[in-house]
Amino acid sequence: MKKILILFVFGISTAGINAQNNLTPEKLWQIGRVSAMGLSNDKTAVIYSVGIPDIQSNKTVRKKYKIALTGGDATEITETGSLLVNDRISPNGKYIISSDEVKIKNITGADTYKDLPKSDVYIYTTLNYRHWDTWEDGKFSHVFVAPIVNGKAGDAKDIMANEAYDCPQKPYGGDEDFIWSPDSKKVLYVAKKSYGTAYAISTNTDLYEYNVETGVTKNLTESNKGYDLAPQYSINGTLAYLQMKRDGYEADKQDIIVDVNGVQKINLTASRDDIHVEGFKWSEDGKSIYFWAPINGTLQLFKVNNPGLSKMLPRIEQITNGDFDITGIVGQVNNTLVVTRTDMNHATELYTVNLNAAGSLTQLTHVNDAFYNSLPMCKTERRFINTTDQQKMLVWVIYPPGFDPAKKYPTLLYCQGGPQSPLTQFYSFRWNLQLMASQGYIVVAPNRRGMPGHGTKWNEQISKDHGGQVMNDYLSAIDAVSKEPFVDKSRLGCVGASYGGYSAFYLAGIHNNRFKTFIAHDGIFDTKSMYGTTEELWFVNFDYGGPYWDKKNTAAQKTYGVFNPSNLVDKWSAPILIVQGGKDYRVPIEQGLQAFQAAQLKGIKSKLLYLPEENHWVISAQNALVWQREFYSWLSETLK
Numbered sequence: 001m002k003k004i005l006i007l008f009v010f011g012i013s014t015a016g017i018n019a020q021n022n023l024t025p026e027k028l029w030q031i032g033r034v035s036a037m038g039l040s041n042d043k044t045a046v047i048y049s050v051g052i053p054d055i056q057s058n059k060t061v062r063k064k065y066k067i068a069l070t071g072g073d074a075t076e077i078t079e080t081g082s083l084l085v086n087d088r089i090s091p092n093g094k095y096i097i098s099s100d101e102v103k104i105k106n107i108t109g110a111d112t113y114k115d116l117p118k119s120d121v122y123i124y125t126t127l128n129y130r131h132w133d134t135w136e137d138g139k140f141s142h143v144f145v146a147p148i149v150n151g152k153a154g155d156a157k158d159i160m161a162n163e164a165y166d167c168p169q170k171p172y173g174g175d176e177d178f179i180w181s182p183d184s185k186k187v188l189y190v191a192k193k194s195y196g197t198a199y200a201i202s203t204n205t206d207l208y209e210y211n212v213e214t215g216v217t218k219n220l221t222e223s224n225k226g227y228d229l230a231p232q233y234s235i236n237g238t239l240a241y242l243q244m245k246r247d248g249y250e251a252d253k254q255d256i257i258v259d260v261n262g263v264q265k266i267n268l269t270a271s272r273d274d275i276h277v278e279g280f281k282w283s284e285d286g287k288s289i290y291f292w293a294p295i296n297g298t299l300q301l302f303k304v305n306n307p308g309l310s311k312m313l314p315r316i317e318q319i320t321n322g323d324f325d326i327t328g329i330v331g332q333v334n335n336t337l338v339v340t341r342t343d344m345n346h347a348t349e350l351y352t353v354n355l356n357a358a359g360s361l362t363q364l365t366h367v368n369d370a371f372y373n374s375l376p377m378c379k380t381e382r383r384f385i386n387t388t389d390q391q392k393m394l395v396w397v398i399y400p401p402g403f404d405p406a407k408k409y410p411t412l413l414y415c416q417g418g419p420q421s422p423l424t425q426f427y428s429f430r431w432n433l434q435l436m437a438s439q440g441y442i443v444v445a446p447n448r449r450g451m452p453g454h455g456t457k458w459n460e461q462i463s464k465d466h467g468g469q470v471m472n473d474y475l476s477a478i479d480a481v482s483k484e485p486f487v488d489k490s491r492l493g494c495v496g497a498s499y500g501g502y503s504a505f506y507l508a509g510i511h512n513n514r515f516k517t518f519i520a521h522d523g524i525f526d527t528k529s530m531y532g533t534t535e536e537l538w539f540v541n542f543d544y545g546g547p548y549w550d551k552k553n554t555a556a557q558k559t560y561g562v563f564n565p566s567n568l569v570d571k572w573s574a575p576i577l578i579v580q581g582g583k584d585y586r587v588p589i590e591q592g593l594q595a596f597q598a599a600q601l602k603g604i605k606s607k608l609l610y611l612p613e614e615n616h617w618v619i620s621a622q623n624a625l626v627w628q629r630e631f632y633s634w635l636s637e638t639l640k
Contacts, residue, residue, distance in 0.1 A: 022376060022401055023375055023432075023435050025632070030052070033050065035051065036340055037084060038084050039069075041085060043069070044068060044069055045068050045083075059621075069336060092184040095212060097178060099142065099178065100141070100142060101139040107137055109122075127199075128195075130535055140166050142158050143189050144159065145212060159189075169205065169229070177190040182233050184212075187209075188207060190229050190231065203227050206219050206224075207221045227244040227254070232281070234282040234306070235284065240259070240280065242277060247538075248538040249463075250536075251452075251463075256277055264308070267314075274295060274455045275295075278291070283303075290303050297424055298324060300320050301320040301329075302319060303316070304317070319353065326341055328340040335354065338352055339352075345434050348427065350365040386476070386480075388476060393448065393473055394454070395447065395480070396446075398442070398443040409486055409488060410442075410491035410635075410639045412442070413494045414433065414443050415500035417499045417500045419450045419470075422453050430624060431497060436495075464559065495519040497523065498586075499524070501522055504523055505518075505520050508571075509568025509571040509572060519577045520576065523595070524591055528548045531560075534585070534588065566595075569598045575605035578595050581611050581618070582611060583613060583615045584616045
C-alpha cells in the first residue's frame with residue numbers, strides 16, 4: 001500500500017523503481033570478495049576467505065570459511081593452520097622457507113654519509129631506480145631456509161647470499177615464486193639475476209635450484225632468454241613451469257613446459273597458436289595438467305596430458321565452455337575440480353567441475369547470491385563485426401537492465417588496457433561493465449588487435465602499431481553497433497585506462513566528432529616522455545620499437561610521431577576527464593598532467609582527478625568510491 005501511495009503522489013514509474021534497484025558504486029562495495037585458500041588436508045572441504053570493504057575505516061575486513069566439497073552451508077573458522085598444508089615446511093618436516101627484505105645497496109644520503117642520518121636524499125648511478133609504486137631503497141627480497149628444531153625455526157640462511165636481485169619477483173610475486181622439491185633436498189626459486197639498467201630492459205627470469213645440503217645453486221632454464229616462472233612439481237616429482245621465449249617481450253605466447261628428469265624439456269602447449277596459458281595445476285595422479293587460458297573472449301579450463309610418461313604427443317582438451325571466466329584452479333579430488341569463476345554480472349565464487357560430465361559446473365559458494373537476487377542483471381551479447389582489413393572481430397555488447405530496443409540509449413566505447421591483455425567475462429571492482437550498463441549506458445567492448453585468445457598473429461599485431469589498425473578496430477566496433485536504432489549516436493562516450501587511456505587520448509584526435517566525451521585513466525599522452533620516465537623499459541623497447549633518439553628506426557619514429565597522442569591535441573574538441581595516480585611509475589604523473597594542461601589551455605571542458613597515494617590501480621575503498629562518483633558524474637554531465 002505504501003508503494004502505491006508513493007507512486008500516486010510522486011508519479012514515479014515502475015522503470016524508475018527498477019533503476020533505483022540497479023547496481024551503484026556504493027552497492028558494488030558491499031559485495032563479498034571471495035578468495036580461495038586451498039583444499040583441506042583431508043580433501044573433504046574447501047577453505048576460503050571473504051573480504052568486505054569497510055568504507056568508514058577504509059580497510060577490508062576478511063573472514064575465513066570452510067565448506068564441504070559436496071556443498072551446503074559454509075562454516076566460519078578462526079584459524080586454518082590445522083586445516084591446510086603448510087607448503088613453506090619441507091615435505092620431510094625438517095626445514096622451513098620464508099622471504100624477507102635484505103639491505104644490499106647503499107642508496108640514501110644517510111647510507112653514504114653516516115653523520116647526516118636525517119637526510120632524505122636518494123642517490124642513483126643506474127636505472128631501475130623505481131618500480132611500479134616504490135622507489136629503490138637498496139633492499140631486496142631474499143629467500144631463507146631454516147631448520148625446524150623442537151617445533152620452532154632455527155637460524156635462517158639467506159640462500160641468495162648478498163646478491164642484488166629479488167625473490168619473490170616484484171611487484172606481483174608471492175610464495176609461488178619459491179617452493180620445495182618433493183624430496184625436501186632442494187628449494188626452487190624464480191629470479192631475474194640482473195641489476196640496474198640490465199634489469200630494466202630484460203624479462204629474463206630463470207628457475208634456480210638450491211641444494212639444501214651442499215649450498216650449491218644451479219640455473220635450470222639458462223638456455224631460455226625470456227620469462228621462466230610459476231614452477232610446480234607433480235606428485236611424481238616432475239617439474240612444470242610457464243615460459244615465454246623472447247627476452248624483452250612481456251606479452252609473448254606463454255606455454256607450459258615439462259622438465260623430464262632434467263634431460264628433456266617438452267612444450268605442452270606449443271601446438272595451439274591460440275593458447276596463451278594464464279595459470280595451471282598438476283592433476284592428482286601427475287599424468288596431466290589442468291590450465292586456464294583466454295579463448296574467444298572468455299577464460300576457459302583446459303587439460304593437457306604429460307607426454308613425459310609415454311611416447312604420446314601432447315594432447316589439449318577444452319573442458320569448459322560458455323560465457324564466463326575460469327580464473328583459477330584450487331585443487332582436485334578424484335573426478336572433481338574446484339575452480340574460481342566470474343562473469344560480467346557476478347564477482348568471484350567457487351565452483352566444482354565434474355570431469356566425468358563434460359566439464360559441467362556447480363556453484364559451491366553462494367556468498368553474494370542474496371545480493372545479486374536483489375539486482376536486475378545486464379544482458380551480455382557476442383557480436384562479430386568486419387574490421388577495415390576484413391577480419392572478424394569479437395565485440396562484447398552489454399545492455400542496461402530492463403533494456404528496451406524501442407528506446408535510445410547513450411553508449412560507451414570501452415577501451416581495454418594491457419595492451420596485450422584479454423577482454424573476457426571479467427568482474428572488476430573499478431572498471432565494472434555491469435556497473436556502467438546499470439547507469440543506463442550500452443557498453444561496447446571490442447576484442448581489438450593485441451588481445452590473446454584469438455591467435456598469436458592477432459595478439460602481436462598491436463606491437464609497434466599502437467595507433468594503427470587497433471584504432472580502426474575501435475572505430476569499426478562503435479560504428480557497427482551505432483547502426484542499431486536503440487543507440488543514440490548523439491551521445492557516444494569513450495573510456496579506458498592504461499593503454500585504454502592512451503586509446504582515449506588518441507581517439508580524441510581522430511574520432512571525427514563521433515564521441516561527445518572522453519575519460520582517460522593513467523593513459524599514455526606523450527610517448528616520448530613515457531619512454532623517458534617509465535620503469536619497465538623492456539615494454540617500450542619492444543612495443544614502441546626502441547628509444548626516441550634512434551632516428552634510423554622507422555618503427556620507433558612512427559611511435560613518437562604519428563602514434564603520439566600529444567601530436568593530435570590540435571584536433572581535440574570534446575570534453576575529457578583525466579585521472580592520474582601519483583604513485584604510478586608505470587605510466588608516470590607527467591602523462592596525466594600534460595594532457596590536462598593541454599586541454600585547459602585549449603579551452604576544452606576538462607577535469608583532473610588526481611590520486612596522490614594510488615598507483616596504476618585505485619586500491620583504497622574511499623578513493624575508489626570518489627573515482628566512481630566522479631566517473632559517472634562526468635558521464636551524466638557530458639552525455640546529456
